[in-house]
Amino acid sequence: MKLPNLEILDEKDKRLRQKSVEVTFPLSQEDKDLIQDMLLYLKMSQIEEEREKYDLRAGTGLSAVQLGSLKRFFVVVDEEKEGKFRNYVVINPKIQSVSEEMIYVGEGEGCLSVNRETEGIVPRHARMTVEAQDLDGKTYMIRVREEISIIFQHEMDHLDGVLFVDHIDPKNPFKNSQNMREI
Numbered sequence: 001m002k003l004p005n006l007e008i009l010d011e012k013d014k015r016l017r018q019k020s021v022e023v024t025f026p027l028s029q030e031d032k033d034l035i036q037d038m039l040l041y042l043k044m045s046q047i048e049e050e051r052e053k054y055d056l057r058a059g060t061g062l063s064a065v066q067l068g069s070l071k072r073f074f075v076v077v078d079e080e081k082e083g084k085f086r087n088y089v090v091i092n093p094k095i096q097s098v099s100e101e102m103i104y105v106g107e108g109e110g111c112l113s114v115n116r117e118t119e120g121i122v123p124r125h126a127r128m129t130v131e132a133q134d135l136d137g138k139t140y141m142i143r144v145r146e147e148i149s150i151i152f153q154h155e156m157d158h159l160d161g162v163l164f165v166d167h168i169d170p171k172n173p174f175k176n177s178q179n180m181r182e183i
């Protein structure tokens with residue numbers, strides 16, 4: 001596999017703080033290529049051999065803004081079974097409903113744009129229903145839960161210029177954890 005040539009913005013870059021704009025259809029070839037590159041990059045980052053070869057950090061989600069494109073889409077690659085990857089392409093997402101139950105990643109969230117040690121938890125909805133568009137502009141509904149729900153919320157934050165670290169209170173990074181379930 002050849003690693004796509006993607007430059008992931010660091011959190012110091014102001015573009016990560018901007019609100020991305022709705023995507024119009026049909027997608028440009030440039031956007032289609034970018035989506036394929038993002039999917040391949042994430043997949044390769046999850047394959048140990050490729051990760052070591054290219055010195056990558058493992059990632060499961062990427063938003064267009066992290067590549068400098070201020071458009072409302074993101075991709076997720078989830079290794080459902082050993083060597084079997086599921087791709088999500090999520091364009092113009094809109095939350096339809098969320099669970100009351102909140103969860104958080106016990107070891108803390110990570111982001112390919114945040115290149116430093118962080119401490120603290122981010123409250124996320126355990127389940128969520130999202131309406132979005134696919135590569136052809138077709139609208140679909142998706143129900144996500146647990147880890148995928150967290151990733152979707154993390155990526156949707158990116159589309160509004162929000163980073164996961166913004167949710168952490170530096171004075172009390174594990175605030176309210178007793179009210180949430182750790183995953």
Ligand code: NI
Nearest residue numbers: 110111112113
């Ligand atoms: Ni991120």
